[in-house]
Amino acid sequence: MKKIFTITAAALFGLGTANAEMLLNESFAHSPGSLASQGTWEANGSPGSYPINIIEGSLTHSGYQEEPSGNSVCISMDMGRNALQSIFAPTGSDAIEGDIYYSALVRVDEFPPALGKPGAIISLTGSNSYSGEIGDAIASSEGGGLFVKKGEADATAxxxxxxxSSPNGITATYVEWDDTEIPVGETALLIVRYRQQPGAADDIMELYVNPxxxxxxxxxxxxxISDVDDTLTDIRGIQLCQRSALTSKIAACTVDELxxxxxLDEIFTGETPPVTVPNITISENPIDFGQVYCNIPVERTVCLRATDLEGDITLTPGESGQVELSSLTIAMDDAMSEAGAQLTLTLTAVESRFFSDKITVSTPGMSDKVLQVQWHPVPTLVAGTLSQLCDEDVNDMxxxxxxxxxxxxxxxxSYYDFSYDRVVNSIFAQDATGGVELRSATGCGYDEIDITGVKIGDNITNIAGYLIFGDSGLTMVPRTASAWEIASEGNTVEPIELTLRQIALAADGYTYGNQLVKIKNVTFPDEYYEAGDYHGLWNSQKYQIFDGTLDDYDGLAWMWCNKAADYFKTSTEGYFDHRWxxxxxxxxxxxxxxxxxSTSDFEDEGLKYSAIPATEASGAVVTDAFDLAGRRVDAAAARGVVLLRxxxxxVRKTMR
Known part of the structure; x- marks a missing residue:
C-alpha cells in the first residue's frame, strides 16, 4: 500500500519560503472505486449520492509529471454534491500561514448543455467558520477555489x-477567468497560489496555466482589494468537489497528481518528502444498506488497511443504537497486514428518527475518521410461523x-394465462403450522415473482410482502420479485393424511390451506367414464371427486387441475374407472x-367398485355398500344399482 505523506502545521511553524515544505503529494495510487476513506481522503460534510471515483490511468505533463504514476480521479456531472478533503493541518495543530500553493493536472472531458454557476472543482478548506470544527463528515469552510467553464471557441475550456469563502460550498461568484482556451480532452497543468493577509478580505490569489x-x-x-467581503482565514486542507444542480453544473473532469x-519550487519538484503520519483506508465509505426491513438484521463487511500506525484502532458506535460492530478494537498488526482487518457491521433497523449513523475510527497520531452508514427503513411486522400470519383479527392486508x-x-x-396474456408464477410452501402461496399481483403494480433458482425441497425464509386472506388459505404478495432468501435445499414434506370430510370440517381455510395432503379411496363420478371422457384429455379446470366420507354433499370436493403439472393436456385414460x-x-x-x-401424486388402488364386473359371492357377508358415484350407502335401504363389498x-353388483 502506498504511504500517505503529509506534514503537521507544527512542523511548519516559523518556516518561511526558504524552508518551504510539501504538504501533500497525491498520485491517487489507490484501488479503483470511491475515493472516500482511501488514503487521507474523507468526507467534507455529509456523503453525496454519487461518489468521486478513482479510475485507472494517470495524466502526464512535461516538467511536472513526465511518466504516469498511480491513478487519477473522475469528477462527474451526476446530480448532487459530493466533496472529499485531505486535511494536512488537523485540529490541535496550527493552521497554515502565509503562502500556500496547490497544483493539479486537469483534463476537461465533457461539458453539460448549460453550466449556470458551476462550483469549484478544487478548493482549500479550513475550520467551519460557525462551529470552528474540521474533520471527517464535518462541513468545512471552503475558499480559494479553482473553476472551469466553456471557452469562446467550440470544445474548449x-x-x-x-x-x-463559505461554509456551505462555493460557486462561481467573483471569479477571475484566464484567457487561455484549453481544448476539451487536453491535459492542463494548473497552479494556484493563495497568499494570506492580516485582514478579513484582503488575501491575494494567483493562477498559473501550463507554467x-x-x-x-x-x-x-x-x-x-476586491468585491469579496470574506476570505478563508484558517487553511487546514484541500478538497475535490463535484456538484451539479439544475442551476449549477460542473464539467466532467479527470484530475491527477494533486x-x-x-x-512553488516544491510544487514542480515534488521531491521533498513530507513526514509520515498514521493513515487508515476503509474499503467502503459510506456504507449504504439501501432499503432494509425493520427488525430484520442485515450485515455488511468492510476492510480496514493502515500504514504507520502508532497503536491499535478504536471504533466508537454512533447514537442510533441500530448498528452493531463485530469488534470495538482492531489490533495494529492486523490493520497493517497485507490483507488488512475485517469489520462486520450488523444493522437492525427500527422505526425511529435515525436513517444513518456515524462510526468514529480513532488511532493515536491521526485525526478521527468517520465511517458513515445509511439506510432506508421499511416498517414491518415480523412473524416466526405461518399460522401467526393467518390471524385476520390481528393482521391486515x-x-x-x-x-x-x-x-x-x-x-x-408457472404457466401462460391466456385470459390475462401473461405468465403466472406461484410458489407453494409450508411449515409445521400452515401453508402459503407466494404470487404476484401484477395488475396492482407488482412485478411477477421470480421463480429462478427456487425448487421443491428448498426452505425459504425472510419472506417480505403483503397478506391476502381468503378461502384459498394464506397468500403473500412479495414486495419485490424475489423478496425472500433460500435457507437450505433438499428438504421433504410428509403429506397430511386426511379424509375429505376432515378437510370440510376444519375451522377455516388456513387449517389445511396451501398444504400438502393425502386422501385415500378417491374416485371420480361414473358419468365421466360413461360419457366418453375416458379417452379424453385433462383439459378442464376441475373434476368432482369422492372418498366415501363426504358423499352426502354433492359438488363439495374437486380435483383442481394444475396447468403447470405434467399430466395437464394428457390422456385421462385409466383414471375415471380406478380408485386412487x-x-x-x-x-x-x-x-x-x-x-x-404431477402424475406421481396419483397412487393407483385398482378398479373402482362400479367398474368391477358382478361376481358371485355365495355365503359371503356384506361389509360395505356403495352407489355408482362411489358414495357409501346403507346396504339394506339403498335403491338402484348398489355395489356390495x-x-x-x-364385490357384487346388485339392483334394488
Missing part, C-alpha cells in the same frame, strides 16, 4: 479562481410482513380443491 517552471509568472491575479506546498421461519417449497407453478390415493395441495376450502402436482374381498 477556460479556468478561473475566486477567493470567496513551464517555477520562474513562470501568473496569468490571473486577484488583488487584495500537490500542496508552501513554495396493507402492512408489510416478514416471515422469519423456514417454509419448505412443495410446488413451483391422491396427494395434492389444498388450494381452496369451500368448495374443497385438491391440486395434484364382501368380507372375502369380492
Amino acid at each position: 477556460v479556468f478561473g479562481i475566486s477567493k470567496a 513551464a517552471d517555477a520562474a513562470a509568472t501568473p496569468s490571473v491575479t486577484i488583488a487584495d 500537490r500542496v506546498a508552501t513554495g 396493507v402492512s408489510v410482513y416478514i416471515y422469519t421461519g423456514e417454509a419448505t417449497v412443495t410446488f413451483v407453478e 390415493t391422491l396427494t395434492g395441495i389444498v388450494n381452496n376450502y369451500y368448495p374443497i380443491h385438491i391440486s395434484p402436482r 364382501m368380507d372375502d374381498g369380492t
Whole structure:
C-alpha cells in the first residue's frame, strides 16, 4: 500500500519560503472505486449520492509529471454534491500561514448543455467558520477555489479562481477567468497560489496555466482589494468537489497528481518528502444498506488497511443504537497486514428518527475518521410461523410482513394465462403450522415473482410482502420479485393424511390451506367414464371427486387441475374407472380443491367398485355398500344399482 505523506502545521511553524515544505503529494495510487476513506481522503460534510471515483490511468505533463504514476480521479456531472478533503493541518495543530500553493493536472472531458454557476472543482478548506470544527463528515469552510467553464471557441475550456469563502460550498461568484482556451480532452497543468493577509478580505490569489517552471509568472491575479467581503482565514486542507444542480453544473473532469506546498519550487519538484503520519483506508465509505426491513438484521463487511500506525484502532458506535460492530478494537498488526482487518457491521433497523449513523475510527497520531452508514427503513411486522400470519383479527392486508421461519417449497407453478396474456408464477410452501402461496399481483403494480433458482425441497425464509386472506388459505404478495432468501435445499414434506370430510370440517381455510395432503379411496363420478371422457384429455379446470366420507354433499370436493403439472393436456385414460390415493395441495376450502402436482401424486388402488364386473359371492357377508358415484350407502335401504363389498374381498353388483 502506498504511504500517505503529509506534514503537521507544527512542523511548519516559523518556516518561511526558504524552508518551504510539501504538504501533500497525491498520485491517487489507490484501488479503483470511491475515493472516500482511501488514503487521507474523507468526507467534507455529509456523503453525496454519487461518489468521486478513482479510475485507472494517470495524466502526464512535461516538467511536472513526465511518466504516469498511480491513478487519477473522475469528477462527474451526476446530480448532487459530493466533496472529499485531505486535511494536512488537523485540529490541535496550527493552521497554515502565509503562502500556500496547490497544483493539479486537469483534463476537461465533457461539458453539460448549460453550466449556470458551476462550483469549484478544487478548493482549500479550513475550520467551519460557525462551529470552528474540521474533520471527517464535518462541513468545512471552503475558499480559494479553482473553476472551469466553456471557452469562446467550440470544445474548449477556460479556468478561473475566486477567493470567496463559505461554509456551505462555493460557486462561481467573483471569479477571475484566464484567457487561455484549453481544448476539451487536453491535459492542463494548473497552479494556484493563495497568499494570506492580516485582514478579513484582503488575501491575494494567483493562477498559473501550463507554467513551464517555477520562474513562470501568473496569468490571473486577484488583488487584495476586491468585491469579496470574506476570505478563508484558517487553511487546514484541500478538497475535490463535484456538484451539479439544475442551476449549477460542473464539467466532467479527470484530475491527477494533486500537490500542496508552501513554495512553488516544491510544487514542480515534488521531491521533498513530507513526514509520515498514521493513515487508515476503509474499503467502503459510506456504507449504504439501501432499503432494509425493520427488525430484520442485515450485515455488511468492510476492510480496514493502515500504514504507520502508532497503536491499535478504536471504533466508537454512533447514537442510533441500530448498528452493531463485530469488534470495538482492531489490533495494529492486523490493520497493517497485507490483507488488512475485517469489520462486520450488523444493522437492525427500527422505526425511529435515525436513517444513518456515524462510526468514529480513532488511532493515536491521526485525526478521527468517520465511517458513515445509511439506510432506508421499511416498517414491518415480523412473524416466526405461518399460522401467526393467518390471524385476520390481528393482521391486515396493507402492512408489510416478514416471515422469519423456514417454509419448505412443495410446488413451483408457472404457466401462460391466456385470459390475462401473461405468465403466472406461484410458489407453494409450508411449515409445521400452515401453508402459503407466494404470487404476484401484477395488475396492482407488482412485478411477477421470480421463480429462478427456487425448487421443491428448498426452505425459504425472510419472506417480505403483503397478506391476502381468503378461502384459498394464506397468500403473500412479495414486495419485490424475489423478496425472500433460500435457507437450505433438499428438504421433504410428509403429506397430511386426511379424509375429505376432515378437510370440510376444519375451522377455516388456513387449517389445511396451501398444504400438502393425502386422501385415500378417491374416485371420480361414473358419468365421466360413461360419457366418453375416458379417452379424453385433462383439459378442464376441475373434476368432482369422492372418498366415501363426504358423499352426502354433492359438488363439495374437486380435483383442481394444475396447468403447470405434467399430466395437464394428457390422456385421462385409466383414471375415471380406478380408485386412487391422491396427494395434492389444498388450494381452496369451500368448495374443497385438491391440486395434484404431477402424475406421481396419483397412487393407483385398482378398479373402482362400479367398474368391477358382478361376481358371485355365495355365503359371503356384506361389509360395505356403495352407489355408482362411489358414495357409501346403507346396504339394506339403498335403491338402484348398489355395489356390495364382501368380507372375502369380492364385490357384487346388485339392483334394488
